Amino acid sequence: MSVRVLQVLGRSAGGIARHVALLVRELDGHDDFEVDAAGPADTPVVMPKPVHDIVIPDGPLIGHRKAIAELRRTIAEGNYEVVHAHGLRAGVDAALAARTEGVTVLLTCHNLLRPDVSGGIKARLYRWAEPLAVRLTSRTFAVSKDMTEHLRRASGSAADRVETLYLGVGDPPLRMADAPAVRAELGAGESPLIVTASRLSAQKSVDVMLSAVARLPDNVCLAILGRGPAESELREHADSLGIGQRVRWLGWRDDAADVIAAGNVFCLSSVWEGIPLAVQEAMLLGTPVVGTRVGGMPEIVEDRVGGRLVPKNDPERLAEALLEVLESPQTAKRYAAHARERLLEVFSTELMLATLKDAYLDAARAA
The missing domain is CATH 3.40.50.2000 (Glycogen Phosphorylase B;)
Known part of the structure; x- marks a missing residue:
C-alpha cells in the first residue's frame, strides 16, 4: 500500500512553492508514496499536478477558520495518512485540521515569523505561533542550524521535536537558454x-x-x-x-x-x-x-x-x-x-529526500 502524503503551503514568493513542487515531482508515484499539494491555486510555480486550492492567510488572525475547515475536508476525502506543512502558519492550520482525523503532521520551518515586529499584540501573536506550531506537530524540520536553535529556545519542553534538515534544490534544467x-x-x-x-x-x-x-x-x-x-x-x-x-x-x-x-x-x-x-x-x-x-x-x-x-x-x-x-x-x-x-x-537533494521518506513512513506507522 502506498503512503498518501499531503503537502500544505501558504502564499509563497516562490522558494517554498518550488520546494514543494520538487517533493511532489520526486516522490509522487515513487517508492510507494502518493503525494499531493494543497495551497493557493495562483502560486507562482508550476506544480507537477493540480493543487487543492486552499489559501492559508498571511496574517495571524483573520481567515484561518475557513482554511482549517477546508484542510480538514481535504485530508478526510483524500484519505491522507501524513500531512507535511511548510511554514509556521500552514503548520498551525494543518495541525488543527488533522487533529480530528488522527493524521500525523510534520512541519518544515523555512523562515521565522516577522522578526521585525518588536512590540504590541501582533508581536505577541507571532512569538506565540512559533512554539505552538512546534508543539502541535510531531516533528519540525528547520532549514538552518540558526533557526533550529531559535525554535528550540522558543519551544521549551517540545524542543526535542526540532531538528535541522538542509534542503536540496534538485538538478538544474536540462536545457538552458544561451x-x-x-x-x-x-x-x-x-x-x-x-x-x-x-x-x-x-x-x-x-x-x-x-x-x-x-x-x-x-x-x-x-x-x-x-x-x-x-x-x-x-x-x-x-x-x-x-x-x-x-x-x-x-x-x-x-x-x-x-x-x-x-x-x-x-x-x-x-x-x-x-x-x-x-x-x-x-x-x-x-x-x-x-x-x-x-x-x-x-x-x-x-x-x-x-x-x-x-x-x-x-x-x-x-x-x-x-x-x-x-x-x-x-x-x-x-x-x-x-x-x-x-x-x-x-545540501544534498538525495539526503533530504531519504530523510523525508523515513519521516513519512514513521508518521504513517504512528497514526
Whole structure:
C-alpha cells in the first residue's frame, strides 16, 4: 500500500512553492508514496499536478477558520495518512485540521515569523505561533542550524521535536537558454549584470540593494525576479536614485534559472533569512553569490571562500562586495566553483529526500 502524503503551503514568493513542487515531482508515484499539494491555486510555480486550492492567510488572525475547515475536508476525502506543512502558519492550520482525523503532521520551518515586529499584540501573536506550531506537530524540520536553535529556545519542553534538515534544490534544467541571448533580451549586453530573486517585501530589503547599485559604475544593470507589496515603492526608490533605467523588473518568470545563470553575480540583501532556495539555485547554476550575514546564510555561503557576506542594511559594504566580484572574473569563478561543490556535498537533494521518506513512513506507522 502506498503512503498518501499531503503537502500544505501558504502564499509563497516562490522558494517554498518550488520546494514543494520538487517533493511532489520526486516522490509522487515513487517508492510507494502518493503525494499531493494543497495551497493557493495562483502560486507562482508550476506544480507537477493540480493543487487543492486552499489559501492559508498571511496574517495571524483573520481567515484561518475557513482554511482549517477546508484542510480538514481535504485530508478526510483524500484519505491522507501524513500531512507535511511548510511554514509556521500552514503548520498551525494543518495541525488543527488533522487533529480530528488522527493524521500525523510534520512541519518544515523555512523562515521565522516577522522578526521585525518588536512590540504590541501582533508581536505577541507571532512569538506565540512559533512554539505552538512546534508543539502541535510531531516533528519540525528547520532549514538552518540558526533557526533550529531559535525554535528550540522558543519551544521549551517540545524542543526535542526540532531538528535541522538542509534542503536540496534538485538538478538544474536540462536545457538552458544561451546566456548572451538572455542578456540581450534584458538589454544588458556586455554590461555587468546583477540578478536577484525574491518577494518584494520588507524582509528582503531590496531598497538597500538599489542603494548599493547606485554606488556602482553606471553600466551595471540589476535584474529583479519577483513581485510583492513593496514593488511600487521600490520602483520609486530606484527612480529617485537615478538608476531606474538600469533596473529590469521581471516579475516571476518560468525561465528564472536562465536569468540567474546569465548574471555575473546573484545578490540577496535580506534583513533575515533561513537558507534561501534562490541562493542555492544560484550556486547550483554557477553564479557567485553576494549576500547579507543573517540567519542561515553563513551556513551556506563561506565569506571570501564561496562568495561574499556583508552586514545587513549597509549599502556601502554591499556595493564594495559586489564590485569585488564584478571586477575580478577570476575571483567570481573561484567563489562559484567552491560554492557549487559545497552545495552538492552538504545540501544534498538525495539526503533530504531519504530523510523525508523515513519521516513519512514513521508518521504513517504512528497514526
